Amino acid sequence: MKKRILTGITTTGTPHIGNYLGAIRPAINMSKKYDESFFFLADYHSIIKNKNSSEIQDSVKSIALAWLSCGLDVKKSYFYRQSDVPEIIELSWILNCITAKGLMNRAHAYKAAVDSNDKDDDKGITMGLFSYPILMAADILIFDSTHVPVGSDQIQHLEMTRDIANRFNHIYKPLLIVPEPIIHDKDNTIPGLDGKKMSKSYGNIIPLLENEKKLRKSIMKIVTNSLEPGIAKDFNDCTIYSLYKSFASNEELLELEDAYSNGIAWSDAKEILFNKINKELSPIRIKYEELKSDNDFINDLLNEGAKKARSIAKNKISQIREVIGIKEIL
Numbered sequence: 001m002k003k004r005i006l007t008g009i010t011t012t013g014t015p016h017i018g019n020y021l022g023a024i025r026p027a028i029n030m031s032k033k034y035d036e037s038f039f040f041l042a043d044y045h046s047i048i049k050n051k052n053s054s055e056i057q058d059s060v061k062s063i064a065l066a067w068l069s070c071g072l073d074v075k076k077s078y079f080y081r082q083s084d085v086p087e088i089i090e091l092s093w094i095l096n097c098i099t100a101k102g103l104m105n106r107a108h109a110y111k112a113a114v115d116s117n118d119k120d121d122d123k124g125i126t127m128g129l130f131s132y133p134i135l136m137a138a139d140i141l142i143f144d145s146t147h148v149p150v151g152s153d154q155i156q157h158l159e160m161t162r163d164i165a166n167r168f169n170h171i172y173k174p175l176l177i178v179p180e181p182i183i184h185d186k187d188n189t190i191p192g193l194d195g196k197k198m199s200k201s202y203g204n205i206i207p208l209l210e211n212e213k214k215l216r217k218s219i220m221k222i223v224t225n226s227l228e229p230g231i232a233k234d235f236n237d238c239t240i241y242s243l244y245k246s247f248a249s250n251e252e253l254l255e256l257e258d259a260y261s262n263g264i265a266w267s268d269a270k271e272i273l274f275n276k277i278n279k280e281l282s283p284i285r286i287k288y289e290e291l292k293s294d295n296d297f298i299n300d301l302l303n304e305g306a307k308k309a310r311s312i313a314k315n316k317i318s319q320i321r322e323v324i325g326i327k328e329i330l
């Protein structure tokens with residue numbers, strides 16, 4: 001059987017180092033090994049959290065540019081906007097009708113939202129937030145994805161997708177492929193400026209596409225303890241070291257470990273980190289600057305991607321409609 005990887009990024013905010021290390025870089029590397037790859041902009045996911053239309057539009061553009069600038073090969077892969085493939089939304093409804101509400105009650109994101117409420121459990125919770133995992137299952141199942149590279153925060157969503165696919169297959173016919181997750185940050189979550197997981201919702205991101213000056217400024221804001229220069233430092237549990245790990249070779253890591261034992265100043269450690277990240281991001285930034293004012297190019301490319309993706313999705317949805325009885329009267 002063909003191996004097909006698929007992954008998406010929700011289009012809220014500007015792309016950051018966490019997206020790069022956690023999704024874009026591993027997905028592009030993986031696409032070289034798999035038969036087919038599907039990468040998409042999850043714009044219908046983004047309206048769950050963000051109701052500002054111009055922010056959504058800007059984010060779609062910058063996240064598309066991030067994939068392209070990081071070297072996504074659009075000829076070899078499928079690259080599209082979720083909203084350009086309406087069959088996903090159609091499947092999402094069909095899956096809504098077979099998914100147990102109890103399964104959704106257990107979703108971490110939903111439970112966290114309920115827990116953060118005071119008296120009224122439902123306050124601020126939309127049906128979109130509640131059924132988010134079903135839309136994600138539709139994203140994956142419509143394309144017969146076999147492997148889904150995601151961060152460890154998405155493990156539960158993948159389990160739900162597998163549950164939903166199995167249930168569909170049990171009720172109707174074994175038509176849906178039950179996908180395998182590929183978790184690439186098992187032992188290395190990417191910390192943000194404050195040491196918590198890098199996330200737009202924590203406001204602790206290091207931007208991916210900003211100029212050198214802003215990148216530097218952001219890295220200098222990483223929170224450390226107050227040990228003076230000359231005092232030995234521990235690299236375990238250190239945000240600078242942990243980020244460096246994602247960019248540096250083993251040799252370079254050992255050098256930094258030595259520098260820590262020799263009492264390197266935090267500002268010097270940050271400088272080393274900045275230089276390393278900047279080196280990897282420079283060509284990406286150049287590509288980004290080249291593409292960013294060419295909206296026609298981006299739109300054409302996404303339209304082309306949607307056409308390619310849709311021809312597969314249409315075929316799948318017609319098989320699905322057939323088995324559930326939405327078909328011509330005979």
Ligand code: TRP
Pocket residue numbers: 006007008009010042045135136139140148149150154157
């Ligand atoms: N939920 C994912 C996230 O927040 C984004 C996403 C949406 C996704 N649909 C997907 C990832 C399908 C993988 C496969 O990061």
